[in-house]
Amino acid sequence: MDIREIAKLARVSTATVSRVLNGVPTVNPKLAKRVLDAADQRGYVPNTQARALVSGKSRTFGLVVSEITNPFFPQIVETFGNLAVANGYEMLLASTGNDLKRMELAVRRMIERRVDGVAILTFGMEDSLLADLRVRKVPLVGVVVGPTVPGVTNIRIDYRNGIRQAVQHLAALRHQRIAFVTGPLRLMSAMARKTAFEESMREIGLEAPPEFLVEGDHTVEGGVAALGRLVRLAKRPTAILCSNDMTAIGVIREAYELQINVPNQLSVVGFDDIHLAQFVTPPLTTVQMSQSELATFAFQALLAARERPAQARQSNECVLVTSLVLRKSTALVLGAQPIPRPADFII
Amino acid sequence: MDIREIAKLARVSTATVSRVLNGVPTVNPKLAKRVLDAADQRGYVPNTQARALVSGKSRTFGLVVSEITNPFFPQIVETFGNLAVANGYEMLLASTGNDLKRMELAVRRMIERRVDGVAILTFGMEDSLLADLRVRKVPLVGVVVGPTVPGVTNIRIDYRNGIRQAVQHLAALRHQRIAFVTGPLRLMSAMARKTAFEESMREIGLEAPPEFLVEGDHTVEGGVAALGRLVRLAKRPTAILCSNDMTAIGVIREAYELQINVPNQLSVVGFDDIHLAQFVTPPLTTVQMSQSELATFAFQALLAARERPAQARQSNECVLVTSLVLRKSTALVLGAQPIPRPADFII
């Protein structure tokens, strides 16, 4: 069931079989047909490892994510994986749980399998690990919040835009006391979101007192706990912005438990716009960060780096912008009168 | 950076390097140390494709699931993937969306990469496709609802147990008009759940009129639509059992939209017990089908089939039982008096 058998059957050399199978156009159509016929009569399927060994390309891309059970990521995996197979690649998936040990293991696996590139779509990757990949000249693409990383394709996420929109939306609904539930602050991404929140608040002259900044962990449980703490405050917030949707779902869930009506007594805004966000009750107003776009960016960058000489691909950068999507989890602050519309003045 | 370089550096043959790296115990510890030192001084990492080529084992298992964006599956992927790397394997993931084309492609990919086994944890796999794998003697494990498939490790899912518990739970809450939202009926698993429902109803003398059996599609949207239809009935159901949790979430979501209180005006029960089920409002009473147990079964079966001669592993079978977990989405049927407790009679 190898190429030699097909060659014998089609009465050509193995080189010709290889050429036909790889679509080299110069081969005589007559021979090509013989080869093709022989191949699928025998149900021949080329051996990828042999191919990879000689060509030096494994046709595999690594994808490392934080936690595949976090609903944010499956969409990324799906998109990336589909693009991969559509382009004749495979995907090597690693879920690190932001754990150093598992990250090391992930990198090791990628190197062992000789991936042709790695997309790091998690937010807490250790730089030291990347060094290992860089030394081996593995093309890399990663998300970045701080300064551009050299020698790597950077996907810069513009948290600012979406979060500013969210803050201004809440302000427009007359909210003044807006709390923010962060993610785990050792994650740069969580840090960046928090910073974007603070700046957006300051920008419109609103205060964000420290007791309104509570640390969560990007899980539903974290959201539950966060609301639990905020509710014990003497001066409660009237709106809560969350570092991700799972947190927001937790907040809403706990609000229900505490008989706080969302959105009438409390406005809640999420971040990520996972698919599920539309389906919680009430449907979640959230900042969209397109998972499929992110995955597509990453994949395309890897594909582009494929044959390009290393020096040509130093520090590409593209930007993924976030933006608010309005649903039903926010409302005018309780007791506020709607702003009279212009029409009301025309008598 | 290959084995020869290490051999030269350690002043031994490549065979010895190979032996050391594979932990063959007979080699002189002195040599072994030299090899090990040389290897990690040079940052040597073995080439998996070369290994696979000569050994005939790719140390890769295929995992095919229905749809990775369905929250049921990430947990499976996570568990399976972790077990894989813990045992020195890789996972080749395929998400088929129950689409024939994609299934074919998935099988093709598995064969190309020469996987050492495939776990089919989706429920609508075409038998014809399996034939292709079977011919190549790839160990297979799959879930099964009908008769045992020969030559394959079968994981039989006992839908009956959990669904019966759910029905009896609802009956105990005095529900008589219980509807069932199915999955896509071309899926055997969906069919099996529906059948289990009908039998459980009949068993306790309850009727399941055809208009109470509405077909969904295992998505939130499907659940929304299903409640939309049930609500137009002259005689509405007082409880709804759903073929999966996503459907149940859709039903709850639409109930909120229609101002129907869950659980007081409508009891809802799901199926699967995805992680999120605890966090919807109200927390979902659902039938648990352990995803991690399922994945573990599958992986262990593959691992066991690894070296075993083909005839030894014909038709193993294990059973995964389902069972009801009570949360807050069910209640006594509206207007029913609680059954007087024995204490009430003791005056």
Added chain:
DNA sequence: ACCAGACGGGTAAACGTTTACAACACGTTT
């Protein structure tokens, strides 16, 4: 002292491809 056997280590073949290069068959130019 000799030899059998055990044991550790080296040599080289094999795994299934791709591809550089050689070989060959034509057609074209001088």
Added chain:
DNA sequence: AAACGTGTTGTAAACGTTTACCCGTCTGGT
């Protein structure tokens, strides 16, 4: 008619391992 391209096919080397087999050395028994 010879020489030279041009274009297609074949030969064989390479990719990086594992492992069967062989060889040398040492141990212990006679």
